[in-house]
Every structure is written in C-alpha cells, then in structure tokens.
Amino acid sequence: MSSVPAFKRLPRAVREQQMLDAAVKVFSRRGFHAASMDEIAEDAGISKPMVYAYLGTKEELFVACLHREGTRMMQAIAGAAAPDLPADERLWRGLRAFFGFVGAHRDGWAVLYRQARGEQPFAGELATMRARLVEVVAGMLDHALRVEGREIAAIDLEVVAYALVGATESLADWLADHPDADPEKTATRMMNVAWLGAAQLLHGVTWRPPAD
C-alpha cells in the first residue's frame, strides 16, 4: 500500500538490537520503574506488541539489557587482561579496560548496574554477574599468592576481592558522575588503592586487631 519501503521487515536480530539500544537508553535515563514500555517502543520506532513478542516482559527486557551490556564489558576486560601476565600487570590492564569502558559508555553499563542494585527482581542476575567479577579478581590474587608460596582462606580471599570490586564500582560511579574526569587517571588511582594493599598481602603482611 504505502510507497515508502522504509526500514520495515528487518530481520529479527537487527530489530532486537534496536530495541535493546532503545531500552538501555531509556532505562538509563529514567530508571527501571520510571521507564515506560511506551517510551521504549516509541524510541525504538516500533510498536509495543512487537517489543513483547521479541523480548518479553519489562523485567525480562531489563535483564536482557543487563546481559548485553555486562557481556560487552566483560569482553572488554578479558580482551585486555591476558591470563598469562603477571598479577600487577593484569590488574592494571583490567582496571584500565574497565574504566575505559565505563567512561566510553557513561550512560550504559554503570547506570544500569546502579539501577539494578536496588530492585529485588534482579538480585539473582546481579549476584551472578558480580560473582564472575569477584571470582576473576580472587583468582588473580590467589594465583599471585601461590606464586609467592602463600595461601589464605577462601572466604578471606572472596571478601577482599569483594571489597576491591566494591571500590572499583564506587570509582565507576564517581567517574560516571564526573563527565570530565579521565578514565585512565581513575584507573591509576584505583591501582594505588588496590595494589599497594594487595602487594602487602602478597608479602605476608597482614593487619590484626589490637588486643582491645
């Protein structure tokens, strides 16, 4: 009927990416609850029923966004921090890649992630993603310790890794809130916090509570 061929009848994969792009944009801008399916559909240039047909419920859609952005971030890090490098080098490259990614997608990953933390429905999803990160960091520490001939309890390892990840997330927030800040410099600062402490651990220095 219409004489305009337009961008209709695109292959499914392309459409899905368009929708995810729109969804990431709207979720970041408005937050999960304030975002409306109407706005997402409109921003994607598509009708609402299509969104439901392709990507399901609002929650499922948010999870899909989280997934895609999280995977991209993990790939950026993994591509930079080769497993065969020495621990400090690996940590540095990983952090640099991470902050570079966050800086380059200022309204993507970091914001979505921040949104997700508060909402119960995404607890599981988030736990998985953070667990992957913590595991990687803990693995690095463990590996470095073993090289030094040391070892610490798995739970201590996890908690320390958790703290480092937390510090990193916090600086990612800081970076997202300071549009003019330099990602690389932020990574350097994080190294100063993380590595100086970690290096001590590696050499067997630990802090113990006073007798009280």
Place this chain on the structure above:
Amino acid sequence: MSSVPAFKRLPRAVREQQMLDAAVKVFSRRGFHAASMDEIAEDAGISKPMVYAYLGTKEELFVACLHREGTRMMQAIAGAAAPDLPADERLWRGLRAFFGFVGAHRDGWAVLYRQARGEQPFAGELATMRARLVEVVAGMLDHALRVEGREIAAIDLEVVAYALVGATESLADWLADHPDADPEKTATRMMNVAWLGAAQLLHGVTWRPPAD
C-alpha cells in the same frame, strides 16, 4: 505490657517513630517503588492519611527514613572513633562500629542505602551523606599524612577516600546478604584492605603506571 493505652491516640512523636519503623521495614523488604503506602500504614497499625499528615509524600517518607537511619549510623561511628586517636586506631574503631551497626540492622540501613543509589530523586540526599563520610575518611588520611610530613593532591585524596568508602559499602552489602557472617571479622578484613594500602601511602610508596 506497655504503659501506653493500647494503640490509640498516641502522641505525635511516638506515632512518627512507629511509622518510620514500618517504613524502613517495608522499603527494605520491597524496594522503594514496589512498597505501597497502604502496606506501610497497615504495618504501622495506622491509617494512611496519618502517614501523609505526619511525614508527607512517599518520597519525603523515604528521605525521612534515610535521614533517621543515616543519622543513627553516623552517631554510632562518631561515638566510637574519637578524633584524638591515632589514624589506624581511629579507622579500626570506625569500621568496627560501622559493620557492627550494619550487622545489627541488617534489613535497615544497608538495604535502604542500596535502594537509594538507584533512584534519581534521592541522588542529592545520598550525595550529601556519602560526602560526609568521604570527607571524614579523607580528613583522617590527610591528618595522618601530615603527621608523616607528607601531602597529596586534594583530588587524589578524595578519590582514594571514595574508593575506601565504596569498598566499605560493598562489604556492608556482603554482610547484609550473609546473615551468619561476623561483623567484627568483616571489619578486620576491611582493615586489611584499607590500612595496608593506606600505610604504604603514608610512607610515600605509590604505584605508577608502566611506560606501556
């Protein structure tokens, strides 16, 4: 049991506390958006209009919760970490008080705080609270540095403090999610992350990025 004539015509101050108790509980359990004023009112054993009359809008109510719990937490910390102690002692006592508080109010403070991070309307409120914390930590570091005859740029100080606060928040989350974990042990672990690194800084050791 109570000397109060059984749930009727209580003075305003008492009712406000009941409402805040209920609100903290419900907000923590459900999240800001999923929480309904109906449920909060019912949980407080009072009708909805009273909540509006005493504490205002849903947003205002949430902010009131944040305020009350945040103030309590700050007091717990301030009461423990006297300003005239040496830096490590102060840090240790502050952390111990903090994790003790979080552990004792596992579904109060930490969860509210987590909620607030994702929702735009509370950004300002939160920024203020975190700024207070960051300032305290940065002040401690700065003081310790000066004692050692050193000094670092204010922005570096801020970012490092920010990272430490982030690591601490992260462990607070971890603690809130692990009901059986020991607050004191968590504080010790945080000290190991924070102090070992900080002590290095105090002695003038810094990490610098490789030539690349």
Place this chain on the structure above:
Amino acid sequence: MSSVPAFKRLPRAVREQQMLDAAVKVFSRRGFHAASMDEIAEDAGISKPMVYAYLGTKEELFVACLHREGTRMMQAIAGAAAPDLPADERLWRGLRAFFGFVGAHRDGWAVLYRQARGEQPFAGELATMRARLVEVVAGMLDHALRVEGREIAAIDLEVVAYALVGATESLADWLADHPDADPEKTATRMMNVAWLGAAQLLHGVTWRPPAD
C-alpha cells in the same frame, strides 16, 4: 497553664464572624471545591472541630458566606435606592450602590456569587437571591409602567428584569476583573444600556420580529 490570655473564649457571635471572614477569603481565593476546611480553620485561627460546631458542614458554611455577603449587598442597595424616588433615579442610585459595593469588596460578593453559579448544591440558595433582585427590578419597571398608564405581561416583565440583572452581573464580573476600572463609570454605562431600552418600553415602543 499558659500565661498568655490571648484571644480565647470569645463570645460565640464574634467567633462566627471571624470564621465567616476567613471562609469568604478562602472560598474567594480558591473556589468552593479547592478550598479546604483546614485552610479556613487555620486562617480563622481556630481548630477545625470548632468550625463544624459553629457553622456546620462545608456546604452550610458556604451558604452562610453567601447569605452574609448577599445581605450586606442588598442592604447597601436598599439604603441607596429609596422606593419613593422616580424610577430612573432609583435605578441609577441602585446601580451606583451595587457597583460601588462590588468594587469595594472585589474578592467578596462577586467572586462567591460566580462560584455558586456552577455548583448544583447552591442552586436553590442562588435562585432565592436572584429572585429577590429580579423582583425588585421588575417591581421598579412595573411601577414606572403603571405611572405611564401601561402594563405588560408578568412573564415579560420577569424576563426583561432577568436580562437586566444578567447584564449587571456581567459588568460586575468585568469590574472584578479590571481592578483599575471605576465603579461609578461602570454604573453609568450600565444605565446607558438599561435605561435607554427601558425608557422606550415605558413609552410603549416595542420591537417585534419581522414577518420572516
């Protein structure tokens, strides 16, 4: 207990006037529905239950306002337009008094009256008040006609009087909306509209529809 004697325990009549003053003010400013009993009570410096005890329901309160202001206005007119004056003189004095009153109470009578016209509950009350006015005007016309030895059907009299009252109300609105306008000049203009036509009627001139 209190050492302040203040303005408490005033005689009932005084209190009622205070309340009515406040009510007129608030109703005028906000409109009947948008006005809240809270605001009225607060503005009267009295607690809400007192308002209910003295003046009853919100509707009753509004009617009371209407009554008081309407009576004042009628008195102002009646005091000016003595029944033994010739018709044109009487009309002129009446109009002058009316517009003078409206101009002097710009947010009293005219506004209340305007509010009341739209709300069903006050239809009866309003009908009564307007009927009084219409009756007065119709009486004046009838009297003048009889003096001239003429007579017209009661219903025609009523409708013409109704139209004159409507024109007057309309100019009262106009006056209320033009704070700088001069009440006396407005009265003169109304006379030009009303009396020129009426005088014709008095001399037996009437307009009839064309054959069509």
Place this chain on the structure above:
Amino acid sequence: MSSVPAFKRLPRAVREQQMLDAAVKVFSRRGFHAASMDEIAEDAGISKPMVYAYLGTKEELFVACLHREGTRMMQAIAGAAAPDLPADERLWRGLRAFFGFVGAHRDGWAVLYRQARGEQPFAGELATMRARLVEVVAGMLDHALRVEGREIAAIDLEVVAYALVGATESLADWLADHPDADPEKTATRMMNVAWLGAAQLLHGVTWRPPAD
C-alpha cells in the same frame, strides 16, 4: 441498527466523539468537580485509560467539551447572521440562532458554560470565547454607528457589548432552567432589551448621571 459492529474496536475519531458526548452529559449533570472520570468513562461505554489516552486530563477533557460545544454554537450563529445584513436584522437572527441552539442543547452548552465561569482553571479558555462574542457584538454596534455617522469610545463599546452578552447569557440560563419556555420568544424579549437601547444609542441619545 447501526452499521458499526456493536461497540468494539471503533476508530479513534468515533470513540472521541462518544467520550465527548458522555463528558458533556456528566459535566452538565454533576458539575466539574463532582463529575468523576469513572462515571464519564462508564457512560461512554469504555474504560478510563482510553479517556486519558485520547483526551488527556480531566481539565483537558473539560476544555475539549467547551471547545466542541462552543464551536458548534458559534457556527450556528455565524450560519444565521450573515455579515451583510442590516444591524437589527443581523442581531435578531444571531439571537434567534443562539437561543435556538441553547434550547436544543439544554443540558449542553449553557450548563457547561455556567460551570466554567466559577472555576479558575478555565478562566483563560472562557475569556477567549467570550472575547470572541463581545468582539462580534461590538463590531455590529460599531458598524451600525458608523453607518449613522457616529462613533463612541472603544472602551464604552466594549462595555456595552459586554453587558449585552451578559444579558444574553443570563437569559440563556433562564431558558435552560425553564424547559417549557420558547426559545424564539426569549430571543424576541432579548431583542426588546437590546435593540431598543441600542437603537437609541444609534440615534445619539445617551443617558448621563444627574448632577447629584
């Protein structure tokens, strides 16, 4: 009866008219505030969200009613009172059309209009509509005056027109309140009030206040 497939999936334009019909009915019957969106939706045979989707807020809906009915009325008048007729003929036809319209829509226009006068939010909308009417009437008078070789100050013209419009509105109210009254006869009466006075003006007769 109707060719429409029985109340389901109607095109937007149709539904909008149904909604406006229902809204006019309910607003007239209950008044703006007492009318509930629920009742309007139910009366239109449709769910509430549709009303919001198509016609917006309650206020916007009321304005839409005002617009539609006002436009219809203006068209009825404009269709009857051709601009090239002599002034008295034009006035007569305009009034006849107006009262005919009011009589035919006894619970439409006049009642809505009456509601709108009391409510602040619609002041602007109303001012515009009345200004149009006043302008037309003033234009007619001015034109007739010029034909007679006379002229009066613009503000006097406006105020007189305002008074005539007010008188007309008042009789429209009267007509709406008297279901058995004859619109044409009402128009004739209005002519007797308006034209006899206006004709005097046209011949240079004016009334002036006594020396006092």
Place this chain on the structure above:
DNA sequence: GATGAATGAGCCTTCATTCAT
C-alpha cells in the same frame, strides 16, 4: 509480521468529618 485499540489493576494523594481527651 505488525499495530491501533482496549483494559484490569493499583497506587498516591486528599478531604470532609468525627472521636477522645
């Protein structure tokens, strides 16, 4: 495959009104 039309459900908020003190 694609969409305009449609809705059930629910939430925040407000208000007139009344007890119990």
Place this chain on the structure above:
DNA sequence: GATGAATGAAGGCTCATTCAT
C-alpha cells in the same frame, strides 16, 4: 469550650499487558 488525633472513602492518573484486525 476546645483540640490533636484519627479515618473512610473516593478520585485522578498511569502502566504493563493483550486482543482483534
């Protein structure tokens, strides 16, 4: 006489979600 405390009831508005075309 006077008031702080308390509420039942309702209303506007929005949204995720799904038919019917």
